[in-house]
Amino acid sequence: MADQTVATNGALDAGGVRIDPGFLMRRRVKDLLARFILFLSASVSVFVSAAIVYILISESLSFFEVVSIWDFLTDTQWTPLFTDAHYGILPLLSATLIVSGIALLVAVPAGTVLAVYLSEYAPPKLREGLKPVLELLGGVPTVIYGYFALLFVTPMLQTFMPGLNGFNMLAPGLVMGVMILPYVVSVSEDAMRAVPDTLREGAYALGFSRFHTAVRVVIPGALSGITAAYILGMSRAVGETMVVAIAAGQNPNFTLDPTEGAATMTAYIVQVSLGDLPHGSIGYQTIFAVGLTLFLITLLFNIAGFWLRRRFREVY
Structure with missing residues (x-):
């Protein structure tokens, strides 16, 4: 009889207090929502960092198709906007x-x-x-x-x-x-x-x-x-x-x-x-x-x- 009452009206915690099943569901939903928001917040920083790296690398690859990495690292002149262009960093x-x-x-x-x-x-x-x-x-x-x-x-x-x-x-x-x-x-x-x-x-x-x-x-x-x-x-x-x-x-x-x-x-x-x-x-x-x-x-x-x-x- 007691088990039937618990099943009908809710579960009992360790102290014998009856807990509303709706409360448990709401708490579970809030917990899942908090986890999702925190995961989304952490993912934003990772996504932004990855996007920055992608843009830098993709645009730089086009640059290094014209200028060799060796000249870029060893040339002592930096005049990319001149007629006699040099691209030494x-x-x-x-x-x-x-x-x-x-x-x-x-x-x-x-x-x-x-x-x-x-x-x-x-x-x-x-x-x-x-x-x-x-x-x-x-x-x-x-x-x-x-x-x-x-x-x-x-x-x-x-x-x-x-x-x-x-x-x-x-x-x-x-x-x-x-x-x-x-x-x-x-x-x-x-x-x-x-x-x-x-x-x-x-x-x-x-x-x-x-x-x-x-x-x-x-x-x-x-x-x-x-x-x-x-x-x-x-x-x-x-x-x-x-x-x-x-x-x-x-x-x-x-x-x-x-x-x-x-x-x-x-x-x-x-x-x-x-x-x-x-x-x-x-x-x-x-x-x-x-x-x-x-x-x-x-x-x-x-x-x-x-x-x-x-x-x-x-x-x-």
Whole structure:
């Protein structure tokens, strides 16, 4: 009789409370709907990434049917829009790496020191007030950074370096270092804060000072996260557009001298995108060849960061 009542009016849970079958059905439908929405959200990012890679590769293949990969990688001239066209990526690549390297020389040491201070030395109230101020730097439009580099940093540097060109790679590199500083500080500080306090207490028990604890315990323990911060900053610097387009110039120049002007890969993409090149022309396809090169560079950085995180995670 009891079994018949349960079958008619619903199931009983472990506490003997009768559950409405309609409620179970609605909960099951909601669960399936939530799973579908989450799967769809995850699939969107994968689909967009795959679409970007497909467009870059398909358009670049048409470019490399006309220009050999060897000439593309070894030629020291980049004049795709001239009558005597050359398609060597080295001038754009060297400028991109030099500007990004200067930015890292500013952001890595300054970001690491600030992260150590916020994590180990700063009082809680100061930390909670200083971090948002630093992160506000990441919200400033990059075009403002570009004009700041051109109209303020470059004239200031020219007072110490009279021969400095108006368009150069040094000023935008320094400004980009300040621009990516919030990324390095935020991610590094979060990684340091995640180090268990028991490690710090053990170091203090052994007689370590706060500085030695930060250098010998906290930084090695958070090295995987700190490495991720450096890789994120490098990827951000390599992909920056407006700062270098405004302050470094748009003339491809194969040089290792940061006091000279040069065009980076992103600056060239902006320059050509604003033109009236016909779709499908070799000049138009250079955009995708340069974009594919930039994509591969950032991919290599991310792979290197993933490998370093795994390596240091195994060591520490």
